[in-house]
Amino acid sequence: MPKPVVSESARRRRRPTKNGVVLSEDLIVRTALRMLREHGSAGLSVRRLGIALGADPSTLYRYFAGIDDLTLAIGDLLIGRAMDGWHTTGDWCADLRELGLRIHAAYLEHPQAAVLTASRISGKSHEIAADEAILGLLRGAGFPDREAVRVYHAFIDMTLAFAALDAASLALPERARRADEEMWQATYARLSPATHPSIAAVAPLLVADMNDSAYPTALDMLLTSAARDRERNGSARGA
Structure with a gap:
């Protein structure tokens, strides 16, 4: 024991x-x-x-x-590395974007660890500090508490989900990862417009884009939506 x-x-x-x-x-x-x-x-x-x-x-x-407890500590260390050097600037949207990119990058630096820890909740000091910082940014920006939690939930889950997805790809054996990356050129780019008109129309764009992480784009979409909701709700309260 x-x-x-x-x-x-x-x-x-x-x-x-x-x-x-x-x-x-x-x-x-x-x-x-x-x-x-x-x-x-x-x-x-x-x-x-x-x-x-x-x-x-x-x-x-x-x-x-045990090993599980150690695994949680590893995940907390990655969050701590993401938080190291980060500071608020007064622009909640820019600050949240920077923090999201930092967390995503910290996990991708250690893909094997990310696969094990991105889905876990450690309750340890760095994780708690990050959660406090995110919620503080949202509440400080004027989001009502319920809305702040909604945006926080979407932000942190999306960030960790992309970290796990992208890390899983990086953690593949080199041969398998290369095969996945080449599939867009080897298969999708060769599909006939007669049978797959939409894929064929955008095939060069798929080849150029699909091996890069979509996290920055998804993050911008989330923050843009949150900012619009904030403005709309603020206008409604002021009416």
Whole structure:
């Protein structure tokens, strides 16, 4: 059975591991993130993590309840990296767009980790800080609370959904990913106008666009819609 999780100060290892480092939550999470990048989800286990850290695998249970708890911490780390250096400018729409792009990019830097964590809710510090920032932007812009939650829900779910989708593509074996990318040219661009007139008409555009993420476009569409709703609701209240 895993040992109970205790406070950081109580569980910190005083003596260096075989690799000459002192264990901490941050070190374990960063090492796990590196292992995911190098070996994929199948390569992440308590035993392998212990070997990489030069520590008895059972020691890791003093920091995390198990691999799932560690996975949530990895997701929170990615959110923290997205938030690092971000600040508000007074333009809620621009600020929200920048934050969305940062979150999406942070996940795509670690596609194997993104596939594991984008659909999870960690309840950890960076995730909570991001949620507070998003809701603060919307409420500060004058969105009523119910509308702020509606836009927040659409924004965060869309951002993480695109992160998971785009990361899953990046995480494919190189051969499979190349085959998917070439399908637009190899198949769609060769369809006959007689049988597929709409596809044939836009085939060059499909070839040029479809291997790029649609997230920036979808994000702009969401924010434009939210801004219009805000203006319309504001006008209705002032009438």
